[in-house]
Amino acid sequence: MEQPHFDVEVAQNRYLPRGADTVDAIVTVTAHPPAQELRPSVAVVILLDCSASMHRPSKLAAAKRAAHAAIDSLRDGAGFAIVAGTHETTMIYPDSSELAVAGDTTRYEAKRAVDEITAGGGTAMSRWLRAAGALFAGSEYELRHAILLTDGRNTSEQPEAVSAALTELQDTFRCDCRGVGTDWLVSELRQISEALLGTVDIVAEPDELVTDFAAMIERAMRKSVPDVTLRLWTPKEAAVTVVRQVDPAVLDLTAHQENAHVQACDYATGAWESETRAFQVRIAVPAAGVGDTMLACRVSVVDAAGEVLGRGKVLATWTDDPAYYGALDPQVAHYTGQVELATAIRHGLDAHRSGDPDTATHELGRAVALAAQSEHAETMKLLSKVVDVEDAETGRVRLKDSVDELDHMTLDTRSVVTTRRHGRS
Amino acid sequence: MDSTVMSTRCPSCGEPARPGDVFCEACGGRIGESTAGAAAVPPEPRAEAAARVTEPPGTEPRADSFAAEAMTRALTQWPVADLPTRADPAWPIAEPPTRAIPVRPVGESPTRAVQGGPAEPTTTAEPAGPLHESAPQAEPVWPGEAALDEAAVRSPDARTRITVTPVGGSVRDSQDGCVHCEYRDVDEDGYCLRCGLRQPTGRDRMADDVGVVAGVSDRGRVRESNADAMAFGFTGDAAQPEYVAAVVCDGVGSGAMAGQAAQNAADAGAAELLGCLADGLDARKASTMAIAAAGDAVNALAEPGPAEEDTPATTYVSAVVTGAEVTVAWLGDSRAYWVAPGARADAAGAHGGPGEGVTCLTTDHTVRNTYLADGMRAAHTLTRWLGADSDGTDPQVSTVRPDRAGVLVLCTDGLWGYLDDPGTLAARVLTHGSAAGAAAGLVGYALSEGGRDNVAVIAVPFPAGRRWP
Ligand SMILES: [Zn+2]
Numbered sequence: 005m006e007q008p009h010f011d012v013e014v015a016q017n018r019y020l021p022r023g024a025d026t027v028d029a030i031v032t033v034t035a036h037p038p039a040q041e042l043r044p045s046v047a048v049v050i051l052l053d054c055s056a057s058m059h060r061p062s063k064l065a066a067a068k069r070a071a072h073a074a075i076d077s078l079r080d081g082a083g084f085a086i087v088a089g090t091h092e093t094t095m096i097y098p099d100s101s102e103l104a105v106a107g108d109t110t111r112y113e114a115k116r117a118v119d120e121i122t123a124g125g126g127t128a129m130s131r132w133l134r135a136a137g138a139l140f141a142g143s144e145y146e147l148r149h150a151i152l153l154t155d156g157r158n159t160s161e162q163p164e165a166v167s168a169a170l171t172e173l174q175d176t177f178r179c180d181c182r183g184v185g186t187d188w189l190v191s192e193l194r195q196i197s198e199a200l201l202g203t204v205d206i207v208a209e210p211d212e213l214v215t216d217f218a219a220m221i222e223r224a225m226r227k228s229v230p231d232v233t234l235r236l237w238t239p240k241e242a243a244v245t246v247v248r249q250v251d252p253a254v255l256d257l258t259a260h261q262e263n264a265h266v267q268a269c270d271y272a273t274g275a276w277e278s279e280t281r282a283f284q285v286r287i288a289v290p291a292a293g294v295g296d297t298m299l300a301c302r303v304s305v306v307d308a309a310g311e312v313l314g315r316g317k318v319l320a321t322w323t324d325d326p327a328y329y330g331a332l333d334p335q336v337a338h339y340t341g342q343v344e345l346a347t348a349i350r351h352g353l354d355a356h357r358s359g360d361p362d363t364a365t366h367e368l369g370r371a372v373a374l375a376a377q378s379e380h381a382e383t384m385k386l387l388s389k390v391v392d393v394e395d396a397e398t399g400r401v402r403l404k405d406s407v408d409e410l411d412h413m414t415l416d417t418r419s420v421v422t423t424r425r426h427g428r429s
Numbered sequence: 430m431d432s433t434v435m436s437t438r439c440p441s442c443g444e445p446a447r448p449g450d451v452f453c454e455a456c457g458g459r460i461g462e463s464t465a466g467a468a469a470v471p472p473e474p475r476a477e478a479a480a481r482v483t484e485p486p487g488t489e490p491r492a493d494s495f496a497a498e499a500m501t502r503a504l505t506q507w508p509v510a511d512l513p514t515r516a517d518p519a520w521p522i523a524e525p526p527t528r529a530i531p532v533r534p535v536g537e538s539p540t541r542a543v544q545g546g547p548a549e550p551t552t553t554a555e556p557a558g559p560l561h562e563s564a565p566q567a568e569p570v571w572p573g574e575a576a577l578d579e580a581a582v583r584s585p586d587a588r589t590r591i592t593v594t595p596v597g598g599s600v601r602d603s604q605d606g607c608v609h610c611e612y613r614d615v616d617e618d619g620y621c622l623r624c625g626l627r628q629p630t631g632r633d634r635m636a637d638d639v640g641v642v643a644g645v646s647d648r649g650r651v652r653e654s655n656a657d658a659m660a661f662g663f664t665g666d667a668a669q670p671e672y673v674a675a676v677v678c679d680g681v682g683s684g685a686m687a688g689q690a691a692q693n694a695a696d697a698g699a700a701e702l703l704g705c706l707a708d709g710l711d712a713r714k715a716s717t718m719a720i721a722a723a724g725d726a727v728n729a730l731a732e733p734g735p736a737e738e739d740t741p742a743t744t745y746v747s748a749v750v751t752g753a754e755v756t757v758a759w760l761g762d763s764r765a766y767w768v769a770p771g772a773r774a775d776a777a778g779a780h781g782g783p784g785e786g787v788t789c790l791t792t793d794h795t796v797r798n799t800y801l802a803d804g805m806r807a808a809h810t811l812t813r814w815l816g817a818d819s820d821g822t823d824p825q826v827s828t829v830r831p832d833r834a835g836v837l838v839l840c841t842d843g844l845w846g847y848l849d850d851p852g853t854l855a856a857r858v859l860t861h862g863s864a865a866g867a868a869a870g871l872v873g874y875a876l877s878e879g880g881r882d883n884v885a886v887i888a889v890p891f892p893a894g895r896r897w898p
């Protein structure tokens with residue numbers, strides 16, 4: 005049987021000054037999945053917001069068209085379901101609590117059922133998520149993917165309800181979240197997508213939903229290695245202090261940790277297609293003597309069955325030579341900067357929203373400088389809709405007199421998207 | 430090879446294992462003690478052969494490959510400190526210090542016994558060349574010993590056998606586990622599965638034991654390389670050696686040159702010392718001739734021209750131990766201590782020689798000692814040494830006749846810098862039951878105290894031939 009395999013590449017400056025106890029590395033993982041015909045089974049649950057606010061004709065109609073596109077993109081044999089979400093949930097298709105199997109008939113029936121949807125009621129997202137979880141739980145599909153579409157805030161329940169549901173459902177399926185318009189909360193959808201290892205994005209125009217949904221389904225269909233885990237072994241008395249995905253987007257994995265063994269922790273990374281992701285890893289180690297070399301971390305990529313698909317090593321060597329320990333690894337420096345960039349944007353936007361223009365200007369200026377430095381053109385473009393850039397290099401900016409809510413939310417949503425290091429071979 | 434049974438799961442945690450895995454990826458536990466690696470080691474052809482290899486029989490295969498790799502590494506780093514590699518049975522019969530050893534009537538070509546590995550077990554101990562004919566037929570040589578490397582030199586009358594053990598290479602005492610945390614398992618790349626630290630390689634840690642003398646040297650915890658060196662050996666039969674000789678050197682400076690100078694001096698000094706003793710020279714004369722040879726070996730490293738920065742120089746202390754006396758010779762601040770059972774330190778024995786307790790037999794050649802009479806406080810700076818810019822090799826030689834059995838300890842300042850109380854030395858030496866145990870114990874003490882400097886310790890039980898007083 006052909007096995008997927010993963011290349012694991014570690015970028016770091018392994019030289020540390022005397023007494024240093026922090027080891028930083030960027031672990032770049034590239035998946036090489038098996039041939040197409042060996043791909044795992046996949047199921048998709050579409051969670052459509054059908055609360056009263058969706059009633060505006062353009063929105064509901066666009067959501068229906070998007071659902072059609074999604075259904076058409078399902079490959080034969082894929083499991084699927086459409087769920088209408090309000091303050092409760094309603095099965096749109098199928099009407100049983102079991103996933104349908106995609107085929108010509110079920111696709112046709114599903115689209116007819118979608119056409120019948122009407123809007124009305126509140127918004128209780130924890131119930132939507134639990135409904136998806138229940139559908140997946142009763143199935144045997146290896147890849148489990150949900151798409152959540154909303155246009156508003158989670159007003160029909162306390163925030164704790166969502167947190168509790170996420171704790172329960174974490175790592176059982178992936179969920180991509182999409183917000184239509186500007187009446188939803190970035191923080192609410194981000195909380196869901198981070199816990200369920202998905203993406204979050206804003207859809208400015210309802211019409212854009214169609215292409216976006218089709219693309220999401222196609223992407224889900226391409227995923228070929230389910231439930232991939234990053235396993236980090238560390239020496240006794242050492243500890244992993246930071247694990248976050250930094251490419252293609254910043255995603256903190258610390259909460260996705262499970263103690264695999266005495267000296268190893270597992271971090272769920274979800275399903276993979278043929279792709280490359282980078283992870284920032286920081287390890288606190290007991291400082292060893294000058295001249296000593298420590299294996300600070302064994303990195304392995306492990307599948308659901310516990311099979312090791314790839315490995316790498318993070319080392320540490322203590323030295324008194326500043327020529328060695330003084331050099332910053334370019335990859336580590338780059339992604340550290342990307343994480344700072346995302347943080348600066350978020351702090352800046354929060355300050356802006358809470359009426360603190362000084363902090364907003366300072367943080368967004370820093371973000372502009374970091375974006376310029378890393379040649380992050382996409383983020384720079386989004387930043388320039390919120391601030392007037394006077395000098396990008398030094399980060400001298402002025403807040404715009406009026407910022408469009410859409411631009412504000414777009415920058416917020418996409419702040420986590422990083423760029424690769426330019427000039428890398 | 431049909432014993433190659435792979436366990437497919439870790440016996441400790443049940444994690445699946447891949448073929449060839451020696452350790453569990455998940456928990457670090459060992460997977461299948463008798464798997465592929467063990468089966469790949471050919472059986473030893475002879476019982477003696479087992480005694481000639483570095484590791485005792487039963488040592489795990491990973492240690493084998495590690496030691497071989499470490500030696501290869503050591504070879505590339507230290508071209509002069511020639512070490513046999515098991516992978517290269519045709520390892521040339523080269524004499525490391527030859528160019529530095531003055532021409533001598535006997536033993537001018539110290540023929541090195543090649544530890545060729547299992548392929549040719551019985552011939553290895555016999556000297557090659559013309560001397561071979563006059564030698565008595567091979568008997569198992571030094572049975573039971575586990576020396577890494579020995580040079581056998583034979584005087585023309587073939588009555589005396591000299592065994593030199595230049596300790597320029599690396600022996601990892603694999604059965605002891607991690608040298609840092611003593612955990613039993615170390616992975617195939619030499620990283621401890623508990624503390625993650627890499628096991629020392631090459632000159633980082635050197636150890637050898639020939640029973641009647643043993644030594645350990647360690648890089649320490651602060652210096653990046655080891656500039657201490659040692660060499661030792663004996664004449665005659667291992668069970669009843671006539672002379673046991675040992676040399677400890679501490680290279681001056683910290684570059685690669687320092688370690689090279691120290692190793693050259695130790696190797697050349699020990700070879701010359703044993704050669705002279707075998708020729709019938711007395712211990713004092715042999716000691717000064719050995720220092721001359723060691724000096725030549727160090728000076729041979731000097732580059733012509735005004736390269737001021739990296740000039741080769743080293744301290745030197747040697748000891749010759751017989752059944753009746755101990756002769757030490759030294760330049761610099763490496764020391765020789767007499768240690769004998771008893772409570773009092775610095776006590777004279779019944780015959781005026783050192784008795785019970787601890788006696789330092791050497792006086793440091795340092796600025797501090799030179800001006801001590803004037804009450805000056807001076808830095809720890811050498812006034813005499815071996816090698817470049819030395820104002821003529823002017824060693825000090827001292828002979829004592831102990832009145833009881835004891836242990837002679839040679840060491841560098843990496844050890845004695847931690848010996849505020851001489852009683853510490855006595856306590857730490859005498860708790861052990863062998864020269865190897867004492868040397869390793871003292872090095873371990875220096876490391877546990879901080880390992881600020883490289884450390885080298887040789888222990889020689891007195892009288893010569895005793896395994897322990
Ligand atoms: Zn295990």
Ligand SMILES: [Zn+2]
Pocket residue numbers: 607608609610611612621622623624625626
């Ligand atoms: Zn260890």
